[in-house]
Amino acid sequence: MVQQKRRKPRKTARFLNMLLLVFAFLVVFEGRLIINIASKGGINKQVDEQLNEIFSSSDFQNQDEATAESETSSETASKYPANVTPFANGAGSTSTSSVAVDDRCIVKKQATPVDDSYFSDAVFIGDSRVEGFHMQSGITQGTFLTGVGMNCTDIFETPYISTASGNVTVIQALKNNSFKKMYIMIGTNDLGYPDFEEFRKNYTKCLAELRKLMPNAIFYVSAVPYVEEAKVQTGDYVNNTNIDTVNQIILEICSANGYYYLNPNEVLSNGNGALAADATSDGIHMYPEYCAKWLDYLHTHYVTADSSSSDSESETASESETASGASL
Amino acid sequence: MKKLITLLVTIAMIGVMLTGCGGSGKEVTADPAKLAEDLSKTASGDTLSSISEDILASTYLVDTSKIDSCAAYVGTGATACEAVVIKCSDSSYVSEVKGLFETRVKNQSDLYSSYNADEVKNLDNAIIKTSGNYAVLCVTNDTAAAEKVLKEAGF
Numbered sequence: 001m002v003q004q005k006r007r008k009p010r011k012t013a014r015f016l017n018m019l020l021l022v023f024a025f026l027v028v029f030e031g032r033l034i035i036n037i038a039s040k041g042g043i044n045k046q047v048d049e050q051l052n053e054i055f056s057s058s059d060f061q062n063q064d065e066a067t068a069e070s071e072t073s074s075e076t077a078s079k080y081p082a083n084v085t086p087f088a089n090g091a092g093s094t095s096t097s098s099v100a101v102d103d104r105c106i107v108k109k110q111a112t113p114v115d116d117s118y119f120s121d122a123v124f125i126g127d128s129r130v131e132g133f134h135m136q137s138g139i140t141q142g143t144f145l146t147g148v149g150m151n152c153t154d155i156f157e158t159p160y161i162s163t164a165s166g167n168v169t170v171i172q173a174l175k176n177n178s179f180k181k182m183y184i185m186i187g188t189n190d191l192g193y194p195d196f197e198e199f200r201k202n203y204t205k206c207l208a209e210l211r212k213l214m215p216n217a218i219f220y221v222s223a224v225p226y227v228e229e230a231k232v233q234t235g236d237y238v239n240n241t242n243i244d245t246v247n248q249i250i251l252e253i254c255s256a257n258g259y260y261y262l263n264p265n266e267v268l269s270n271g272n273g274a275l276a277a278d279a280t281s282d283g284i285h286m287y288p289e290y291c292a293k294w295l296d297y298l299h300t301h302y303v304t305a306d307s308s309s310s311d312s313e314s315e316t317a318s319e320s321e322t323a324s325g326a327s328l
Numbered sequence: 329m330k331k332l333i334t335l336l337v338t339i340a341m342i343g344v345m346l347t348g349c350g351g352s353g354k355e356v357t358a359d360p361a362k363l364a365e366d367l368s369k370t371a372s373g374d375t376l377s378s379i380s381e382d383i384l385a386s387t388y389l390v391d392t393s394k395i396d397s398c399a400a401y402v403g404t405g406a407t408a409c410e411a412v413v414i415k416c417s418d419s420s421y422v423s424e425v426k427g428l429f430e431t432r433v434k435n436q437s438d439l440y441s442s443y444n445a446d447e448v449k450n451l452d453n454a455i456i457k458t459s460g461n462y463a464v465l466c467v468t469n470d471t472a473a474a475e476k477v478l479k480e481a482g483f
Contacts, residue, residue: 014334017334018334128405128443129405131405132403132404132405134383135377135379135383135387135402135405136377136379136402136404138380140380140382144386147439148405148436148439148440148443148444149439149440149442149443159438160439162431162432162435162436162439163389163435164389164428164431165431166431166434166435167435167438167439189443280404280406281373281374281375281404281406282374282404282406284405284406285374285403285404285405285406286404287375287377287404288377
């Protein structure tokens with residue numbers, strides 16, 4: 001009996017030792033797991049909250065419906081932002097077919113380049129080529145709303161913009177944001193139109209809807225950069241002939257509606273209506289060297305309050321920024 | 329006998345602790361820039377280039393204040409290939425980065441499904457790994473080569 005009584009404390013001690021070891025093991029390894037699980041739950045909660053905020057907003061829904069309903073009323077959209085002197089010839093004109101283009105809509109090279117701070121209040125909207133430009137050009141400022149495959153037909157319906165809570169539409173991404181400059185760079189994914197008048201209609205609508213969202217912004221609308229046809233696998237429609245066609249349409253839309261037309265092909269072309277040789281791996285998406293050239297072009301091509309005058313090179317960059325109301 | 333069992337169990341538990349729950353047993357100490365570069369070389373069909381920390385942060389939506397060092401290589405846009413290595417300041421942020429990588433892959437997959445279906449396969453096989461304070465994302469058309477690079481780095 002006495003021996004049995006002495007053994008019980010030993011068993012208890014061994015049990016306690018084992019328990020301590022297990023406890024130590026749990027503290028060291030499982031503690032981290034528990035923390036991770038807890039933090040992951042926190043992330044999911046945040047994601048859910050953000051999604052609810054975006055998708056349950058009646059304001060957004062109304063805005064989206066209004067966009068859809070106004071498809072045919074792009075001609076009535078306001079033509080000029082208040083802070084930029086319009087090029088007057090196109091004012092009031094709604095015709096975009098075979099019109100004489102007012103070349104004052106074409107952004108001319110300025111003598112003094114701006115630096116990246118000029119883009120601090122700008123948003124760039126574009127396709128995978130613009131996504132590549134964002135990544136590879138070295139640009140340090142500006143907001144980029146880009147997505148592979150973006151085109152003017154479904155830009156407001158397809159969720160092209162990546163966020164931590166999934167992809168959202170351009171409209172959703174623009175919501176609650178204000179920008180003083182808009183760079184629109186789409187069109188490559190629209191080259192397959194069987195009828196380019198349909199492209200004209202959709203592109204005009206796209207720009208008009210964006211202007212409704214940012215009525216006071218300066219609108220820079222970019223020509224579609226050329227491609228290296230020999231490398232393009234879909235060359236039956238992604239070719240420079242079609243690019244010239246859509247660029248002429250984009251220019252006419254800009255002229256008629258008060259948007260500013262940028263033509264990066266001035267620095268990207270080989271001089272013969274094609275993208276410079278060896279600028280890409282697939283004929284379309286440019287290497288960093290050419291994205292940097294594209295950025296240099298944007299540094300020297302911007303509008304001033306007197307952009308409609310012929311001598312725009314006389315102003316300094318800082319003066320022009322102040323004059324255009326684009327305070328930085 | 330019971331003493332022996334207790335001793336063996338204790339040794340086994342200590343062994344498990346020291347080997348990190350059955351991991352590779354090699355602590356990751358890689359330079360993110362070097363590792364990202366090595367991973368980027370496994371991709372073909374596009375030329376991947378290094379991007380700045382700011383662009384990395386805005387693309388992968390990570391909080392740079394919680395990152396010790398990082399590096400990423402991305403393509404021109406021709407493919408979905410990319411290689412990202414992030415060394416977090418604290419291991420508690422690693423799982424969040426992993427979640428952001430998973431969202432990135434899903435977002436890209438959604439977009440590429442209607443744009444370039446061939447890339448969806450690469451995205452489906454995207455490698456997302458964590459070890460210690462490190463999180464890695466690699467989208468490549470040669471996952472075997474990328475896995476080898478990661479294994480040599482201790483993942």
